[in-house]
Amino acid sequence: MIEKIWYGKNKLYWLLIPFSLLYGLIAFVRRKLYQIGWLKSWKSPVPIMVIGNLSVGGNGKTPLVVALIEALKAKGLQVGVVSRGYGGKAQSYPLILDHYITTDQAGDEPVLIYQRTQVPIAVSPKRVEAVQALLNRYKLDVILTDDGLQHYALGRDIEVVVIDAKRLFGNGWWIPAGPMRERKNRLKSVDLIVLNGEGGNQIAQQYPTKTYTMQLTPLYAVNLLTQEKKALSSLTNICAIAGISHPQRFFDMLKQMNADLVKTEAFADHQHFTLSSLADIANKQQTLLMTEKDAVKCQQFALPNWWYLPIDAVIPAKAIEQIYSLLEDIKLNRE
Numbered sequence: 001m002i003e004k005i006w007y008g009k010n011k012l013y014w015l016l017i018p019f020s021l022l023y024g025l026i027a028f029v030r031r032k033l034y035q036i037g038w039l040k041s042w043k044s045p046v047p048i049m050v051i052g053n054l055s056v057g058g059n060g061k062t063p064l065v066v067a068l069i070e071a072l073k074a075k076g077l078q079v080g081v082v083s084r085g086y087g088g089k090a091q092s093y094p095l096i097l098d099h100y101i102t103t104d105q106a107g108d109e110p111v112l113i114y115q116r117t118q119v120p121i122a123v124s125p126k127r128v129e130a131v132q133a134l135l136n137r138y139k140l141d142v143i144l145t146d147d148g149l150q151h152y153a154l155g156r157d158i159e160v161v162v163i164d165a166k167r168l169f170g171n172g173w174w175i176p177a178g179p180m181r182e183r184k185n186r187l188k189s190v191d192l193i194v195l196n197g198e199g200g201n202q203i204a205q206q207y208p209t210k211t212y213t214m215q216l217t218p219l220y221a222v223n224l225l226t227q228e229k230k231a232l233s234s235l236t237n238i239c240a241i242a243g244i245s246h247p248q249r250f251f252d253m254l255k256q257m258n259a260d261l262v263k264t265e266a267f268a269d270h271q272h273f274t275l276s277s278l279a280d281i282a283n284k285q286q287t288l289l290m291t292e293k294d295a296v297k298c299q300q301f302a303l304p305n306w307w308y309l310p311i312d313a314v315i316p317a318k319a320i321e322q323i324y325s326l327l328e329d330i331k332l333n334r335e
Contacts, residue, residue, distance in 0.1 A: 006170040006179045016177035024174040027150070027182060034152040041155040042128045046135065047142045047330045049158040049323070052149025054186055055169055055179040057269055058245030059162040060196035062109050062293065063216055063313035065146050068160075069117045071320045072142060077327075080138060082130035083110045083146040085123030087270035094124035094133035103297045108270060109146060111296045127154045142327060150181055157330050158323065159190040164246070165199035165213070191326060192319060212319040218253060219310045224295055224302035232259055235307060239263040239282035240289045243271030250291055254309075262286065267294075275301040 005013045033039040051068065053059045065081070072079050085095070088107035097106055097114045106123045114121045120138045122130035127148055134140060145151070149159065163169075171178045187193055193203060193211040204211045220229040232254075238261050242250040247266035254261055265281060267273075273294065282288035288306045290298070295308035 013177040020174040020177035043155040047157040067313040077141040080120040080140040097121040165195040165197040214315040237286040243267035
């Protein structure tokens, strides 16, 4: 229902507009208080780059974070990551990830990023504490924050906004009438805009020097138990699941790849999975296929016919060069 209200033609959002106006007012006042210094932002001694959204979830932020980490590592930079760790519950914070930290403790996205990149990652609801924990243990050149565009308690040097080029901003209203955390005029002040997929021509025309398009490219399928890799075309009788913000994107991708798809089932974003909740979706003659974000939560109880499909974000080299140039400028200004 909420998807139809935010992105469809359902007019029920009019009933929620008073709450959205209140949300927007609070967000505006809060940001202004940080801007004028009444609320204090903590400034890190190393550059902070925020990768976030103007709208709620499902924009492709996590694949972009992974791609930026790998690109900056290739430039010779020591990269760290901080995250709120949504969906996780640790005994204490900040929590620094290692191979033994689970999604129950850290949340699915930080664990996914750690498994993909092996860079230092700290999780805390207070991102300032996560940054400080990393700096106390590692010598880093730049720290990326996974989400947190609206978390102004942490000062930032570079802001990158990810936008779903197909869905854009829905009806344009703040939460709860629409999907917006901030209005789209916030794009004026960010450093880079990354459009996920084709579309968003108006944004690209309005901000031509800082707008780039990324493509999400599916890789080989990976078995959760054995880590065996196979072409998607070799999997048969696929029952696909997705516990992400926009499950239909995953299912549409499988259809475009001509996967042997027999059933799809969508779950809530950050869904907690158990063996009993998934075991009956696919029988032994079928393949249960999931996203990588779901797979990191299911590895400890996976069955032999469970597979996941990793996704890579492909971004223009010019975008990386622009970010690297910004980091070099920040370094010079601090010396």
